Amino acid sequence: MWRLAFLITGVFWYPQCTSGDEIRVAVASNFTIASELLIDAFNETTGHRAVPNYGSTGKHYAQIKNGAPVNILLAADSLRPRRLVEEGVAIKGTRFTYAIGRLVIWSPVIPVNDRTLESDFEHLAIANENLAPYGRAAKEYLSHRGAWEKLQQRLVRGENVNQALHFIRSGNAELGLIALSQVRNLEGFTYIIPAMEYSPVIQQAVLISEKAAARSFLAYLQSMEARGIIESCGYTLP
């Protein structure tokens, strides 16, 4: 009986018994794949445990402002990290650009190009332009093309950019405006939108609450190894 109790408590105890610290990282949805690689490598070499939580940057911003227990924010823009610093929520002097994202038109079924927007399709998936920086970039591109108003009834909005991708992959929307990083390893047609047709998606990291392991994660993010991983996932670097 005691042995059983010991075994059960042991199972729940186990994660806390490892040597490193646990840190929570709020990660922008578009950075999911890259952050999995980065976090695995970081956890492996340092013995710490970084735990990601994926979502739209707007949502993370609101949650962090209301006291969410997060150590680091990897945002999909520079606006929200800057505001968090100005509002005294994030720690001054810790903000830096870890990746610059690229917007693409992607479809598993339609060979896409710069004239795809005029073609016949039922649904174009984007991320919610008020919450997700890639949604904001998509809106800029569509407005630049003079298609924003026209396409309103055919736009479907995911709560974040991963949901937009999931609308397309489940076959319910034929194409979408999403991040290059999401579709690098997927079968389908990709058109990389020229950088001058929307303002760049500058993705910044910022320290929210002090912890040695969190500092070392931010340092790792700027290392050559990490930069190599980030570039290989479809981002450019400053």
Place this chain on the structure above:
Amino acid sequence: MTGYEDWSALVITLQLALISTAILLLLGTPFAWWLARSEWRYKFLLEAIVALPLVLPPTVLGFYLLVTFSPSGPIGQWTVASGIGSLAFTFSGLVAGSVIYSLPFVVQPLQDAFRTIGPRPMEVAATLRASPLDRFLTIAIPLARPGFITAIVLGFAHTLGEFGVVLMIGGNIPGETRVISIAIYDHVEMMEYQEAHWLSGGLLMLCFLMLTLVYWINRTFRIMLK
């Protein structure tokens, strides 16, 4: 304050709740009647299926709907071939989702009401040569009135509060699939607490009034019967 888009979200929500409840009453009444009277051995299986939306996370339902609505999915193939088009991201798709989502809230009160009547009044009417349809319309339905009121209000209110399913199959299209719960969610996420307060407060009052109405009517009805 609340803008045009919020009003349109409110109108969409009310339309959705109204249409879904009407469909549920049409389908649910005969079904609940059958469930209440049937002595079929495997009836419990159907009762379990009816109760499923009570316990399943809406995300499970939303996920299955999204997969089946897709043009390559079982329902999607059929709707596209028959010219209706895909149901995902459409108001009709939300209606289909709501009918499933609110099914137990309409069927269970009706089934209870029909069961409470018991076979006796119907047998008496039969001896007076009332036809089965006649018996159903003039005896079962009036006697089950509290059940109907509960079913209508719960089905309506539950559809008003629908969120998870809509988030997954709606696509947040203003004027088509952006319902009030999604509008509130977006306002909260954008930290527009003022707007969120207006909409949430309004919804809270509306739901409270409807539930009060149900309990009040059921109470007076019970007193009338005594």
